[in-house]
Amino acid sequence: xxxxxxxxxxxxxxxxxxxxxxxxxxxxxxxxxxxxxxxxxxxxxxxxxxxxxxxxxxxxxxxxxxxxxxxxxxxxxxxxxxxxxxxxxxxxxxxxxxxxxxxxxxxxxxxxxxxxxxxxxxxxxxxxxxxxxxxxxxxxxxxxxxxxxxxxxxxxxxxxxxxxxxxxxxxxxxxxxxxxxxxxxxxxxxxxxxxxxxxxxxxxxxxxxxxxxxxxxxxxxxxxxxxxxxxxxxxxxxxxxxxxxxxxxxxxxxxxxxxxxxxxxxx
Numbered sequence: 639x640x641x642x643x644x645x646x647x648x649x650x651x652x653x654x655x656x657x658x659x660x661x662x663x664x665x666x667x668x669x670x671x672x673x674x675x676x677x678x679x680x681x682x683x684x685x686x687x688x689x690x691x692x693x694x695x696x697x698x699x700x701x702x703x704x705x706x707x708x709x710x711x712x713x714x715x716x717x718x719x720x721x722x723x724x725x726x727x728x729x730x731x732x733x734x735x736x737x738x739x740x741x742x743x744x745x746x747x748x749x750x751x752x753x754x755x756x757x758x759x760x761x762x763x764x765x766x767x768x769x770x771x772x773x774x775x776x777x778x779x780x781x782x783x784x785x786x787x788x789x790x791x792x793x794x795x796x797x798x799x800x801x802x803x804x805x806x807x808x809x810x811x812x813x814x815x816x817x818x819x820x821x822x823x824x825x826x827x828x829x830x831x832x833x834x835x836x837x838x839x840x841x842x843x844x845x846x847x848x849x850x851x852x853x854x855x856x857x858x859x860x861x862x863x864x865x866x867x868x869x870x871x872x873x874x875x876x877x878x879x880x881x882x883x884x885x886x887x888x889x890x891x892x893x894x895x896x897x898x899x900x901x902x903x904x905x
Contacts, residue, residue: 658880665873672869687874695875698857701767702836703882705853708771709835710828713778717827720779721786722812726798736787742780750776751844758845765849773845774835782827789823790816825893829886836883854879 666683724732754773755764763769793816801811817824839855846852858875861868 661873661876661880664869665877667870669868669870684870687870688878690871691874691878695854695857695878698852698854699878701851702854702879704767704851705770705774705838706832706835708767709774709778710831712771712775713782713831714824714828716775717779717782717786718817718824719812720783721790722816724783724787725790726793726795726811726816727808736784739780739784747777747840751840754841755844765846767846767849767851770838770841770846770853771835773841774838775831778827778831778834781830785827785830786820786823789820789826793819822893825890829890829894832886833883836879 663678663680665687666680666685667677668682668684668686671682723729724735751773754769754776758764758769763772797815797819798811801815806814837855838853839859842853842856843859847856854875858872858879861872861875
């Protein structure tokens with residue numbers, strides 16, 4: 639009955655992972671073989687693409703890590719208290735605010751980038767890492783608020799009522815009860831914020847194209863020209879850029895999949 643599911647699953651997995659394999663394949667292909675018919679296996683594998691990445695792209699990699707980490711911190715600092723307010727303090731107009739957060743997810747990135755550019759020029763923060771962190775956070779914060787609100791709303795009100803009886807105020811309840819119980823939601827929001835900032839090209843090209851510190855997405859763009867596309871270096875950079883994100887996803891997946899309220903209420 640289920641014998642056909644295994645080969646179908648293997649086939650679909652192979653189809654989905656083939657672009658990753660092809661990226662690695664091209665990264666090992668010498669530039670002299672790029673114009674030849676493609677081969678499923680590199681005939682003369684070389685690490686020249688990776689050597690060039692380690693020689694030229696390390697500063698870009700460091701900037702991307704800095705921007706992604708800063709985006710995660712700023713997103714959680716803003717989104718966690720906001721989600722707690724919406725989920726447990728229940729202020730007036732919270733439904734309208736939730737609708738606004740949904741609408742914010744629908745605004746095209748190019749419109750936001752152009753709007754930010756005019757503001758950044760007046761403030762003098764174009765071509766800066768902090769400006770890029772702020773811009774990336776505007777994408778991550780609305781999503782994080784929505785995610786954390788649903789997680790925090792699942793925390794039983796009885797736990798907070800017991801904390802109030804014991805003398806805990808709203809802030810203490812947030813820090814000591816709701817935030818730890820929403821750990822999986824925090825990890826989920828942090829993961830998506832990191833991935834958005836890590837893979838951002840639009841904001842980087844618009845707001846930081848002339849900066850001293852540029853992210854890895856702009857570093858990859860350096861290898862693309864009108865008359866030359868250095869595909870082995872491009873793909874080698876893409877492989878290296880995929881490693882931190884892959885490791886983070888593997889480490890965080892058990893938190894993302896876990897239940898939010900496990901252990902919140904004593905038996």
